[in-house]
Amino acid sequence: MSKFDHIRPFYDTEVNQALRSIADDPMMKAIMAFTFPELEEAEWVKELHRTYSIRDFQINFIYPAINMVLKKSSEGLSYSKLQHLDQHTPYLFISNHRDIILDTSLLNYVLYSEDLMMTSSAIGDNLVKRPLLLALSRLTRNFVVQRGLPAREMLESSRLMSEYIGELIFHENRSVWIAQREGRTKDGNDATHKGILKMIAMGKGDLADLEYFKKLNIVPVSFSYEYDPTDVLKMPELMAKSRSEVYVKQDNEDFNTIINGIMGQKKRIHVHIDSPINDEIDAILQKGESGNKQLQELCDVIDRRIISNYKLWPSNYIAFDLLYPGELFANEYTEAEKQDFVARMNKGVDTSDVVALENFLNMYANPVKNKQTILNGE
Incomplete structure (x- = not known):
């Protein structure tokens, strides 16, 4: 047993059994019918039964699914040139967060299209309560972020997640994606929450915070949708906030948002994957300021990169x-x-x-x- 077992993706040795277990799920059948409208069910099931690794599942099933989503619900995807990234180097991609599923899916779509390493990505446990969604998230190399825990348990969960991010980057040579804040941006104000950086820094060991962040190779990413497919769905929470009320999600709200985010009209989409920010980290280090001030300056650097490279439509x-x-x-x-x-x-x-x-x-x-x-x- 590994201490990461309750949050980690599937190992490749577990993939085939997991795929067989979900092949008959009605939602899985609907996804496959959408992705491969020209195939009989028996054909895609046969290919599914021949799949034994996450990479093969992503390339042969998820990549075509994203292609179909782009075809049906957008007017095309553009992205920045990526010559500044190395295909053998793991990075920590930190991005704004607009859509529950598509943000990380599109990042991996672009990385694969450019022959770069795909990521392991953070996903909240509130989004994978349904068995099929949990299986699909683990089959696409997501790791689970536990939400809503008591303070002491949350601290331990954060420490474990930080350790797992370090495990992925330094020992498995795997890039990681995480949003700049907990939850999606509802009001269009993309801002990096210091708490996210503090959580990541828990795994630093004997290093200073910023020295550790240099080792992680942070790359800011900007997602920009011409139309937010869930704009109307975000309104109740925004209205509650404007009235200083506590917003309580409805049953199935997250699931409905996932479906609308995938299938809703987006028009044009742009993904900008920036270069690592190590030079800016060096500049912060040279000032010799306090650790808390350094973390805020790092947040500001990430924010400037994300906002500057955001495609305005x-x-x-x-x-x-x-x-x-x-x-x-x-x-x-x-x-x-x-x-x-x-x-x-x-x-x-x-x-x-x-x-x-x-x-x-x-x-x-x-x-x-x-x-x-x-x-x-x-």
């Missing part, structure tokens, strides 16, 4: 100009694009409710404001 500029009348960015979109965005907004939001309208528009406009702040050196 017409939807972002339209939302800004609707929120702040004056058409400051009118050259960034067409009248047809504006009409499409307004129609989408009118369909999902009660525009007579000023607070609801502002929350929806801010979701798209905040990336514009944040990028302007960085460009202006504020």
